[in-house]
Amino acid sequence: MSVVSVVKDSYRSALPTVLVSAFGGLLAGAILGGMDAELKAVQGLLVMVPAFLAIRGSVYGSLGSRLSSALHQGLIDPVFEPDDRLVNAVVAALLNGLLASVAAAILTYAILSVIGHAVAPLRVLVFIAFVGGVLAGLMLTAVIVIVVFMGYRQGINPDDLVGPAMTTAGDIFGMASLFIATKIAMSLL
Template structure:
């Protein structure tokens, strides 16, 4: 293959994912902009947003890369099989890592803001928000990653350039949406703002 052919193929595979990423990022920004009242109601939540969104991209991007590698090496088949222990274990590990990282981010945000003397919501509230958002995002991202990687691979695409932008976009859009849901759910359960 010539350099031109390699570049053309790379753009052919990556541009739709990057375009989707751009639109998704704007959508996530719109949702976040609509959360002004929720962000004011939970002191410290704004500090937590970047950490939670970065966690989604890092954990589930790694999960997608692991699946792509398994497909390239022939270790897993590009279809969901109920008894596939590798796929089940990788999905469970990604979900657990995502939730643990979310809880750690909430605890760290609380500790840093408390040490700085900055107003911050109670640790229980931040942990509750991180837990709910982490579980909802994790389930959604697990389904999206498996679907995108397997569908792309079956259609002849290299899943590696698809995973990064689509996981990041999905993580941002659903991460912000589920953060909003989590804030309101925890407020309902715990009472108050």
């Protein structure tokens, strides 16, 4: 194969994914841009956003990789039926996502307090991180299982789908979940 044909093949297969990811990033940015009132009301929330989104990609990207490897090894079947390995992987991802989200909220509070920056009460940040983590986790679990299983069934290597799917879905559902969690916190706390 020539270099030109390799480059053309790469662009042909990657361009749709890159465009979808760019659109997803813009949508997540639009959600963040529409959160002016929430960002002003919950000081420190903007500092927590990058960590919250990074956690989504790390935890659920890892789930997708584990599922993909299990499919390749024949440890699980691409069917939407309860399977101990699948259930255990999903529960572990949800718990890891929640613990990491709460840790991000605690670190946000601690760092902003130490540097003397105004910050919302710890209970508010933890509540937002927890509720946002639950909402995003449920959505992302569904997305990654569907993408990996459907891709595998169609003869597409799920490893090629996990990264772009998690980048896009993680940003969109992560920001939407933070927005909803913040609205709930503002009405309850």
